Amino acid sequence: MNNRVYFFDTTLRDGEQSPGATMNLQEKLRLAHQLEVLGVDVMEAGFPASSPGDFASVQRIAAQAGDIQVAGLARCVPNDIDRCWEAVKVARHPRIHVFLSTSPLHMRYKLRKEPEDVLRMAVEGVKRCAVHTDNVEFSCEDFSRSEGDFVCRVVEAVINAGATTINLPDTVGYAEPEEYAALLDYVIKNTPNSDKAIFSVHCHNDLGLAVANTLAAFKVGVRQAEVTLCGIGERAGNASLEEVVMNLHVRHDHFGLTHKIVTEQIYPSCRLLSMTIGQPIPNNKAIVGANAFAHESGIHQDGMLKNRETYEIMTPQSVGRTESSLVIGKHSGRNAVRSKFESMGYTLDDTQINVVFEAVKKLADRKKTLHDDDLMALVQEEIYRMPDRFRLRHVSVQSSDAGGVPPTAAVLMDVDGLERSGAGFGVGPVDALFNVIADLVGREPTLEQYAINAITGGTDAQGEVTVRLRDGEVSAVGRGTHPDIFVASARAYVNALNHLFKKEQEGPRLHCQHD
Numbered sequence: 001m002n003n004r005v006y007f008f009d010t011t012l013r014d015g016e017q018s019p020g021a022t023m024n025l026q027e028k029l030r031l032a033h034q035l036e037v038l039g040v041d042v043m044e045a046g047f048p049a050s051s052p053g054d055f056a057s058v059q060r061i062a063a064q065a066g067d068i069q070v071a072g073l074a075r076c077v078p079n080d081i082d083r084c085w086e087a088v089k090v091a092r093h094p095r096i097h098v099f100l101s102t103s104p105l106h107m108r109y110k111l112r113k114e115p116e117d118v119l120r121m122a123v124e125g126v127k128r129c130a131v132h133t134d135n136v137e138f139s140c141e142d143f144s145r146s147e148g149d150f151v152c153r154v155v156e157a158v159i160n161a162g163a164t165t166i167n168l169p170d171t172v173g174y175a176e177p178e179e180y181a182a183l184l185d186y187v188i189k190n191t192p193n194s195d196k197a198i199f200s201v202h203c204h205n206d207l208g209l210a211v212a213n214t215l216a217a218f219k220v221g222v223r224q225a226e227v228t229l230c231g232i233g234e235r236a237g238n239a240s241l242e243e244v245v246m247n248l249h250v251r252h253d254h255f256g257l258t259h260k261i262v263t264e265q266i267y268p269s270c271r272l273l274s275m276t277i278g279q280p281i282p283n284n285k286a287i288v289g290a291n292a293f294a295h296e297s298g299i300h301q302d303g304m305l306k307n308r309e310t311y312e313i314m315t316p317q318s319v320g321r322t323e324s325s326l327v328i329g330k331h332s333g334r335n336a337v338r339s340k341f342e343s344m345g346y347t348l349d350d351t352q353i354n355v356v357f358e359a360v361k362k363l364a365d366r367k368k369t370l371h372d373d374d375l376m377a378l379v380q381e382e383i384y385r386m387p388d389r390f391r392l393r394h395v396s397v398q399s400s401d402a403g404g405v406p407p408t409a410a411v412l413m414d415v416d417g418l419e420r421s422g423a424g425f426g427v428g429p430v431d432a433l434f435n436v437i438a439d440l441v442g443r444e445p446t447l448e449q450y451a452i453n454a455i456t457g458g459t460d461a462q463g464e465v466t467v468r469l470r471d472g473e474v475s476a477v478g479r480g481t482h483p484d485i486f487v488a489s490a491r492a493y494v495n496a497l498n499h500l501f502k503k504e505q506e507g508p509r510l511h512c513q514h515d
Helices: 025-038 052-064 078-088 104-111 115-132 148-161 177-190 210-218 241-250 263-277 298-306 334-343 350-366 372-382 429-441 485-506
Strands: 006-009 042-046 069-075 094-101 136-141 165-167 198-202 224-227 390-398 408-415 418-425 446-454 463-471 474-482
Touching: 006 198, 006 241, 025 042, 025 052, 025 263, 042 052, 042 078, 052 069, 052 078, 069 078, 078 094, 078 115, 094 104, 094 115, 094 165, 104 115, 115 136, 115 148, 136 148, 148 165, 148 177, 165 224, 177 198, 177 210, 198 210, 210 224, 210 241, 224 241, 241 263, 263 372, 334 350, 334 372, 350 372, 372 474, 390 429, 390 485, 408 429, 408 485, 418 429, 429 485, 446 485, 463 485, 474 485
Parallel strands: 006 042, 006 224, 042 069, 069 094, 094 136, 136 165, 165 198, 198 224
Antiparallel strands: 390 408, 408 418, 446 463, 463 474
């Protein structure tokens, strides 16, 4: 049995279906590049038939990709398959990922088709994919609630039709590890041509078992894991890439499996995702959370001082975490700044270097020490944010605990290229800021979420603010960073307004829950 595990990352497709995790094109391209740096084998770039915007982003990602395989998702219908191929064919190693439900529940109520019709559709769909490429993945949607014998028939038929990867997902997060492994084992052993394909799993986390089910699948011969950074995705999310990888890494004695993920790029990748979608990594998140390598108990601290292995089963450095300070600051030159960002996985042109260089200088005047997270936030804010319809210039806030003096805010910003200014009051300084900005842009969205997170430690830490706005049926997330939390708040609010406007311009998108 081959001991090599392939990692199929679907952060850009299933991950983006997570509420509030929508990314613009530049953000997707940046994250796609980081997935290559991380060492992912296959990157699912999107669902090309869902919208013109998704088609364009998949095509751009495919064109940018190096040796990584780039997959597009398609329903088992001709138009989806052809549209998918048009988007991914520019990649060096394109893949079509086609799916069809196989559970009695889905066939009866979702597809409204008989099993024999589903079998025929699966074969026809894979044959159409095989006309375009020999890299075809077929997924039996809702496999964990499917009948084993029927799945064996489908899998045998689609492998004969040209499928080279077979995905058997726990689409709704229903399976328990032992029963999931048993069903997978049954299908693999009772499909005559199972040795002609790589078997894959895509597990959802509705019962908190996505990683456990993925690891159980490895024990019965599955060799592709479909995962996302930080486990984001539809509903409760997917199997977390970093958790699956580090289980194989730390417990190699138990699994005996290899992979090509660069573990030192795990934290930078998760941090980039967090900054891109404006959702902080929970402190207690395994592997990459702030508390993952923190020790407060006296007994634990004593053990750590004597030998780190008493309470740490892996080092922070092994996943790309480091507490060392950086020498990048206000006295650094352009070449040093360029070299630092390249070491962090960023490839910036001369114009972009000039932009971040000036931003580094300004930040260094405010902050004593610049850390990796500061620089990552800076480049995300200055380079990879979407083009702005609304752009913040300056804010001024006044607040006092004296009775009868309401907090006030003054804002200077560009609206559709025109300079506008205004001032107003609020219940608090942030409320005053948001009221003024809303008045200047002529919108009154509902504020659904407001969260502040310190990027690094210390009183001079940059504040990272996340806001979620809703206007009618459309919602959007924005983020902003700055040492002044009021400036960060204003930036986040304006960023969310820009995302809101862009979503309205793009119109409806075909959402397809899969796997």
